[in-house]
Amino acid sequence: MSEQTIQSPRSEGRLARIRDSDLLYSFRRAPIAIVSAVVALVLIIASAGAPWLAPHNPMDLASLSLLDSMKPPVPLPDSDWSNPFGTDNQGRDVLSAIMYGARISLIVGFLAVGFAVVVGVAVGLAAGYVGGFVDSLLMRIADIQLTFPAILTALLVDGVIGAALPGTLHTSLQLYVLIFAIGISLWPGFARTIRGSTLVERNKDYVMAARVIGLSPARVMLTHVLPNVIGPVLVIGTLALGNAILAEATLSFLGVGLPPTEPSLGTLIRIGNDFLFSGEWWVTIYPGVVLVLMVLSINLLGDWLRDALNPRLR
Amino acid sequence: MLAFIISRILQAIPVMLVVGFLAYALFAFVGDPVSIMLGQDHTEAQRQALIHQLGLDQPFFIQYAKFMLAALHGNFGISFRLAQPVASLIAERLPATLELAFTASVLATLMGIPLGVYTGIYRNSPLARLLMVVSLIGVSLPVFLLGILLILIFSVALGWLPSFGRGPVTHIGTWWTTGFTSWAGIKALILPGVTLGLFQMTLIMRLVRAEMLEVLRTDYIKFARARGLSNRTINFGHALKNTLVPVITIIGLQLGGIIAFALVTETVFQWPGMGLLLVQSVAVADIPVMGAYLMLIALVFVAINLIVDLLYYAVDPRLRIDRRTATGAR
Numbered sequence: 001m002s003e004q005t006i007q008s009p010r011s012e013g014r015l016a017r018i019r020d021s022d023l024l025y026s027f028r029r030a031p032i033a034i035v036s037a038v039v040a041l042v043l044i045i046a047s048a049g050a051p052w053l054a055p056h057n058p059m060d061l062a063s064l065s066l067l068d069s070m071k072p073p074v075p076l077p078d079s080d081w082s083n084p085f086g087t088d089n090q091g092r093d094v095l096s097a098i099m100y101g102a103r104i105s106l107i108v109g110f111l112a113v114g115f116a117v118v119v120g121v122a123v124g125l126a127a128g129y130v131g132g133f134v135d136s137l138l139m140r141i142a143d144i145q146l147t148f149p150a151i152l153t154a155l156l157v158d159g160v161i162g163a164a165l166p167g168t169l170h171t172s173l174q175l176y177v178l179i180f181a182i183g184i185s186l187w188p189g190f191a192r193t194i195r196g197s198t199l200v201e202r203n204k205d206y207v208m209a210a211r212v213i214g215l216s217p218a219r220v221m222l223t224h225v226l227p228n229v230i231g232p233v234l235v236i237g238t239l240a241l242g243n244a245i246l247a248e249a250t251l252s253f254l255g256v257g258l259p260p261t262e263p264s265l266g267t268l269i270r271i272g273n274d275f276l277f278s279g280e281w282w283v284t285i286y287p288g289v290v291l292v293l294m295v296l297s298i299n300l301l302g303d304w305l306r307d308a309l310n311p312r313l314r
Numbered sequence: 315m316l317a318f319i320i321s322r323i324l325q326a327i328p329v330m331l332v333v334g335f336l337a338y339a340l341f342a343f344v345g346d347p348v349s350i351m352l353g354q355d356h357t358e359a360q361r362q363a364l365i366h367q368l369g370l371d372q373p374f375f376i377q378y379a380k381f382m383l384a385a386l387h388g389n390f391g392i393s394f395r396l397a398q399p400v401a402s403l404i405a406e407r408l409p410a411t412l413e414l415a416f417t418a419s420v421l422a423t424l425m426g427i428p429l430g431v432y433t434g435i436y437r438n439s440p441l442a443r444l445l446m447v448v449s450l451i452g453v454s455l456p457v458f459l460l461g462i463l464l465i466l467i468f469s470v471a472l473g474w475l476p477s478f479g480r481g482p483v484t485h486i487g488t489w490w491t492t493g494f495t496s497w498a499g500i501k502a503l504i505l506p507g508v509t510l511g512l513f514q515m516t517l518i519m520r521l522v523r524a525e526m527l528e529v530l531r532t533d534y535i536k537f538a539r540a541r542g543l544s545n546r547t548i549n550f551g552h553a554l555k556n557t558l559v560p561v562i563t564i565i566g567l568q569l570g571g572i573i574a575f576a577l578v579t580e581t582v583f584q585w586p587g588m589g590l591l592l593v594q595s596v597a598v599a600d601i602p603v604m605g606a607y608l609m610l611i612a613l614v615f616v617a618i619n620l621i622v623d624l625l626y627y628a629v630d631p632r633l634r635i636d637r638r639t640a641t642g643a644r
Contacts, residue, residue, distance in 0.1 A: 144329065147615055149574035155596060156608065160340060163599030246456055253458045254581050256596050273462060273582075277477075281466055288459045296454045 026308040033304035036297040043294050047102035054096040055083075058263075073282045086282040089275065097268055098287050102294065104264040108179055109245040113237055115183030116244075120190025121233065125221050127191065128198025139195065142188035153185040154247050158256055171259060178257055182247045186240050193236060197229040235309060238302035242295045249291055265291045322623060326616040331382070333612040337605035338381045341391065390606035395598050400606045404588060409491045410480055411587035414579070415572050417503050418511035423565060426515040430522025431554060437527065445519070452516035457575045461509040461582035468505060476502050478584040506583045510575060514568050521564055525557035559626065566622035570615055 027033055046053060073086040073094070085094035127138040145153060158181040162170055170177070201207060202225070210220045251257035252266030253273075260267055265287045272284025365371055372380075384390070390400040433442040455463075469477035481502035483491040493499030529535065530553055538548045577589025584590070588607065595603035 144332075147570065147619070148611075149571050151578075152574045152611070155577075155592075156604065159596030159599065159604055162596065163340075163601055163604075249456060250458060250578055254578065254593050256593065269459070269462070276462065276466060277470055279470070281470075284462060285466075288456075288462065292455060292459065295456070299454060 023308055027304075030304050030308075032300055036300040036304070039293055039297040040301060043102060043290070043297070044106065047099055047106055050096070050099040050103045054093075054099045056093040056096040058092045058097040058100055072280075073286070085286045086280075088271070088283045089280075094283060094286055097263065098265070098290050101263050101265045101268045101287060102290055104175075104258065104262060105245050105248055105266070105291070105294070108175065108182065108248045108258075108264065109241050111179045112182035112244040112248070113186065113240050115179060116186035116240060117190055117233060117237055119183065120187040121194050121226070121230070123187065124191040124194025125198055125226060125229070128195040129202055129217065129221050129225060131199075131202075135195070138191070142191050145185075146188050146192075150182075150185040150243065151247055151250055154181045154251060155254070155256065157181040157184050158251060162256070174258060175262065178248060178251065181251075182244050185247065186244060189236055189240065190233060193232050194229055197232070198225055201225050201228050231309070235302060235306045238298060238305055242298040242302065245291075245298070246295050265294075318627070319620075319624070322620050326620070329616060330609070330612060333609055334382050334385060335378060337385075337608050338378050340605050340608075341381070341601050385606075385609060390609075391602040393595070393600055393603050395595060395600040395603070400602045403591060403603065404606060404610065407586060407588045407591050410585060411573075411576055411580070411589060413493060414503070414506055414510060414585060414587060415569070415576055417507035418572055418576075419514065419565070419569065421507055421511040422514035422518055422568075425511075426518030427522055427554075427561070429515075430519040431526060431549065433519065434523040434526025434530070435549060437523070446523075449516040449519055452512050453520075455512075457509060457513065457578045458582050460512060461505070461579060464505050464509055465582070475505050477505070480586060506579050506585055509582065510572060510579045513575070514565075514572065517564065517568065518561065521561055522554075522557055525560060526553055529553045529556050562625050563622060566618055566625070569618050573611065573614060 027037075051057075071080075071083050071087040071091075074080075074084045083093045083095070085098065087093055088097070123138050123142070127135040158177060161177045161181065165173065165177075207220060207224060210224045215224075248257060248264060249266030249269070252264050253270045255270060258264045258267050260271060263271070268287040269284050269291070272280075272282075272287065275281075275283050388401045390404075392398065393400050393403055396403060429445060433445050436442050465477045468475045476498075479502060480493050481498040482496050483493050483499060484495040485491050493503055535548060535553060538552050543552075573589075576587065577593055579585065580587045580589040581593050588610075591603060592607045594600075595607075
């Protein structure tokens with residue numbers, strides 16, 4: 001409210017608005033946010049561009065040679081720069097496998113959060129705008145689900161769908177099953193926030209006006225209420241992305257996530273875990289480090305966004 | 315007080331009925347238990363006989379009622395994967411999980427609270443700053459990676475501690491087993507216990523620190539100092555006591571997290587507990603085990619919430635007064 005009136009008169013045009021924004025100002029003054037953004041950006045570029053940037057193609061079985069298997073990473077003896085992070089038991093380049101794996105982890109993370117946003121925002125809007133019985137029913141469900149840890153929900157949903165689908169179909173659909181399971185485990189967070197702000201917006205004059213001119217409830221919700229309540233989704237979504245990537249890695253590590261034919265970071269860590277006792281630590285530790293860097297940088301960015309955009313959000 | 319407990323228990327009943335319904339719906343609609351139990355070769359007559367024997371030809375709600383009655387008697391059907399009664403499978407593994415969860419929570423509480431008090435009181439000392447940095451790492455490290463790292467350091471490189479299993483266990487009574495009675499059993503508990511407890515420990519530590527900083531600023535602490543009370547009395551008797559309400563909530567709610575992450579820890583350390591059983595069951599779609607686990611976990615969560623509410627009541631006298639005035643006003 002007051003921020004809009006204070007806004008400087010210079011801010012005309014998109015670029016100028018971005019340059020003068022409070023957000024960019026606070027970003028420049030937060031070294032942790034800058035470092036996290038750089039790390040996240042490097043990881044996203046390296047994994048999104050894996051097919052073009054990776055030194056080898058780990059999916060191409062013809063290029064693998066058992067003679068290259070279990071080569072240690074660079075500073076150690078017997079290593080060379082063609083496999084800077086070493087190779088696994090089949091001679092696969094660990095660096096390339098990580099780049100392709102991080103790509104799958106990010107895809108699952110983004111799509112799962114996207115799914116959770118759509119479900120959560122729809123439920124939150126409906127509950128807040130319609131109110132009454134619908135509201136108490138939907139929010140009761142959200143409350144019950146919130147008492148269960150998200151990872152447990154995702155595991156059980158994954159298991160139930162796995163049981164319901166026949167075997168062959170299940171393997172080919174596993175990626176989508178995982179996205180659905182993780183998305184379902186994350187929606188209550190979005191729904192509760194959206195419901196809270198919808199309850200406030202519902203009684204404002206502009207909503208009354210929209211209803212008076214005869215717009216349908218769906219239209220009022222989507223074109224009038226939604227733009228005014230969508231703000232916090234960016235913050236919750238960023239933090240949820242970190243959780244989604246972690247959930248995917250955990251499920252894949254447990255062996256109920258992605259199969260070794262589509263290895264994500266979690267699958268790579270699980271495969272590498274078998275070689276821990278014979279001393280080949282690099283097959284599991286490098287994917288682990290990348291996973292931690294990815295989740296940590298996303299979480300720190302989320303924390304910063306929360307503080308910068310809305311200090312009232314906790 | 316009694317009315318409060320009774321109303322909370324009554325609230326829990328519909329939750330358990332709904333969870334039971336979900337568990338039953340899983341069993342009835344997902345997969346085909348008859349063909350799984352009969353295998354490949356069977357006649358139509360055998361099939362009909364089994365359907366009748368399992369009661370699958372009866373109306374849905376009668377089946378549901380029977381399922382809930384059986385569950386109340388501790389009968390959850392037969393595991394598809396191991397062909398054993400689910401109840402005995404779980405009872406066999408329950409002590410391992412409870413022992414692990416207990417070790418982790420005790421470790422987290424006994425380490426987390428003193429560390430939180432220390433970092434709260436001496437917040438500018440180098441050690442406190444170091445502890446805060448370490449705790450940030452502890453919060454962001456995934457449980458399974460922490461387990462792998464600990465195995466790599468303490469089992470593979472140093473060879474001090476075992477990396478999997480419970481070690482030797484002693485039987486107490488008919489079904490309880492414990493690893494506490496032998497040194498090897500305790501050694502086997504250390505790595506999984508630390509893995510599971512570290513996250514809670516850092517959480518408790520950060521929370522206690524934040525609450526201590528808040529409380530130490532208040533007037534009654536200044537007043538206590540003016541009265542000339544010893545630092546020890548002020549810090550522990552006055553300050554710590556008033557930080558405990560949110561800490562108890564978090565410890566209670568985190569017990570749920572401990573149960574969830576116990577299954578990750580159990581997988582890393584091949585710990586023969588309920589979590590490992592669930593993960594193995596999910597991998598092969600063993601519905602009866604999943605259903606029973608779901609109901610058991612729901613029961614545990616309901617119990618935890620009840621206990622946390624009761625502890626509030628015990629720790630914070632204001633709640634009791636509020637309640638009395640609230641009921642008096644009515």
